[in-house]
Amino acid sequence: MLIRTEDSASVADRAAVRAVVTAAFGRTDEADLVEQLRGSEHALTSLVAEADGQIIGHILFSRMWIDTTQRLVSAVALAPLAVLHEHQRKGIGSLLIRHGLELLRERGERIVIVLGHPDYYPRFGFSAEKAKPLQSPFPPEAFMAIELAAGALEGVSGAVVYPPAFGI
Numbered sequence: 001m002l003i004r005t006e007d008s009a010s011v012a013d014r015a016a017v018r019a020v021v022t023a024a025f026g027r028t029d030e031a032d033l034v035e036q037l038r039g040s041e042h043a044l045t046s047l048v049a050e051a052d053g054q055i056i057g058h059i060l061f062s063r064m065w066i067d068t069t070q071r072l073v074s075a076v077a078l079a080p081l082a083v084l085h086e087h088q089r090k091g092i093g094s095l096l097i098r099h100g101l102e103l104l105r106e107r108g109e110r111i112v113i114v115l116g117h118p119d120y121y122p123r124f125g126f127s128a129e130k131a132k133p134l135q136s137p138f139p140p141e142a143f144m145a146i147e148l149a150a151g152a153l154e155g156v157s158g159a160v161v162y163p164p165a166f167g168i
């Protein structure tokens with residue numbers, strides 16, 4: 001099992017990511033989102049999980065912001081995350097998340113935000129409590145944030161702003 005950066009110039013990588021994301025979600029909306037973000041300036045990190053030369057998982061991180069009305073605070077959106085059904089529950093999703101968070105921390109990113117299952121993301125440090133001062137259209141229990149730098153969310157409140165590809 002290898003976690004590596006997606007080669008966005010590779011037709012094979014792009015096709016494999018589309019196939020994985022479509023199969024995992026059972027529809028094309030999230031794969032379309034990946035393609036729109038990849039073609040924009042907002043995609044930050046796209047990672048794939050590869051086993052025996054085959055892509056079986058994918059995660060994308062993109063730029064987003066928190067609008068405090070005084071300034072735009074940079075944050076990162078984690079979305080989407082996908083692992084092929086036959087490879088789920090083997091820790092691949094966890095590896096993609098942990099690897100991604102580490103890369104982002106190294107690059108100086110301070111805040112990551114996810115809309116996801118409340119039973120899954122807290123194990124990586126995401127917290128609905130931390131995201132409470134952030135206004136979003138999402139159910140509060142599924143809207144979570146993690147600080148990659150201690151105190152990054154202290155005193156930060158305001159509406160979240162997603163890149164246009166999210167259609168939010």
Ligand SMILES: CC(C)(COP(=O)(O)OP(=O)(O)OC[C@H]1O[C@@H](n2cnc3c(N)ncnc32)[C@H](O)[C@@H]1OP(=O)(O)O)[C@@H](O)C(=O)NCCC(=O)NCCS
Nearest residue numbers: 024025081082083088089090091092093094116117119120
């Ligand atoms: C969510 C997903 C990426 C997890 O990938 P994975 O490789 O199976 O995850 P891991 O093996 O690292 O973790 C498995 C654990 O996550 C839990 N889990 C997975 N999906 C979950 C969900 N939707 N809700 C709650 N828990 C979930 C499993 O119960 C398992 O828990 P356990 O370790 O306590 O048994 C994968 O199930 C998937 O692609 N799902 C379809 C697409 C999707 O819903 N993406 C996430 C959007 S937020």
